[in-house]
Amino acid sequence: MTDLNTLEADVLAQVAAASDLQALDAVRVAAVGKTGSISGLLKTLGAMSPEERKTQGAAINALRDKVADAIGQKKAALEAAELDARLASETLDLSLPAPYRRKGSVHPTMQTMDEMVAIFAEMGFAVAEGPDIEDDFHNFTALNFPEKHPAREMHDTFFFNPKESGERMLLRTHTSPVQVRTMVSQKPPIRIIAPGRTYRCDNDATHTPVFHQVEGLVIDKGIHMGHLKWTLETFLARFFETDAVTTQFRPHHFPFTEPSAEMDVQCDRSGGEIKIGQGTSWLEILGCGMVHPNVLRACGIDPDEYQGFAFGMGVDRLGMLKYGMPDLRDMWSSDVRWLSHYGFSAFAAPNPASGLS
Ligand code: DAH
Secondary structure, three states, X not given: OHHHHHHHHHHHHHHHHOOOHHHHHHHHHHHHXXXXXXXXXXXXXXXXXXXXXXXXXXXXXXXXXXXXXHHXXXXXXXXXXXXXXXXXXXXXXXXXXXXXXXXOOEOHHHHHHHHHHHHHHHOOOEEOOOOOEEOHHHHXXXXXXXXXXXXXXXXXXXXXXXXXXXXXXXXOOOOOHXXXXXXXXXXXXXXXXXXXXXXXXXXXXXXXXXXXXXXXXXXXXXXXXXHHHHHHHHHHHHHOOOOOOOEEEEEEOOOOEEEEEEEEEEEEOOOXXXXXXXXXXEEEEEEEEEXXXXXXXXXXXXXXXXXXXXXXXXXXXXXXXXXXXXXXXXXXXXXXXXXXXXXXXXXXXXXXXXXXX
16 A cells, blocks of 8 residues: 555656646656556556455556546646747737838839829829720821731730620730820820830840830920920930930831931940940930821811820830849849849839939
């Protein structure tokens, strides 16, 4: 009996001393596990006399129950303590300031677009918008593209499947249809820019199937190429943040303007990078011209009374030039390293008064 009392005191002391669930389980295995001390005592019952077995059996079973009970209670206490410790260590103090982690940034194309809008807004231009999914009339016909003319093919147009009526909608190939929508819905004088997405089936280092343009349109009495030149030169000097730029018009053809021109800006390419406002090279930067009388007529404006100029430029290209990004395809790669390098803070909205970039 002394043995049992000693064993009980010993095991209960070990249970009490177990400081965590793992230690408690080790005590359990050592006492009541298959080869544990108490289990070992139970195995000795078979060799006892029936008398002895009666008393000893009852005593050993009582000991086993007592120990199991103590282990159960200790286990519950340890689990409760563990939960308390976790709750204490995992509390979240919502009043603390959030750790600074830069998660997103403004894409350079959007930043460039915002800068362009800010400059033209300061010059008195309103922003006009039109749908990305256009019809043939607004994208081509009203802009004086003759039916079946190869210029329509040159645009590498994404067409939708024909409707029941046979009409085929398309993804606008340029922002020029917004000119048409504006002239149809507003009376001159008109002074708008139309920033937006444009689409062409084209993909290499300098072309992506989706790109961005800013269109410009001015309609009033007595408008001429001089107004166009001043507007664009003033814009370019502001955009490239130089005192002045030198530009040249190169004769070109667009169906919707007559005369039409491409504008080049003087630049320096000597140091491996392009610097605007100096040097001996020319860089093609945009298309422009005087609005064709047929376009004015298609929009219900009398060309004998009103004239206008228009221009269109690629936002992604201008952004590449300004911020030194070499490959247009990177713009769409969603590489967070590229985005965090070239991206802009959402709080730095372009503003001609405080600075553009
Ligand atoms: N729509 C032309 C293009 O995407 C760009 C353009 C050229 C727009 C001349 C104009 C313009 O308004 O006058 O290639």
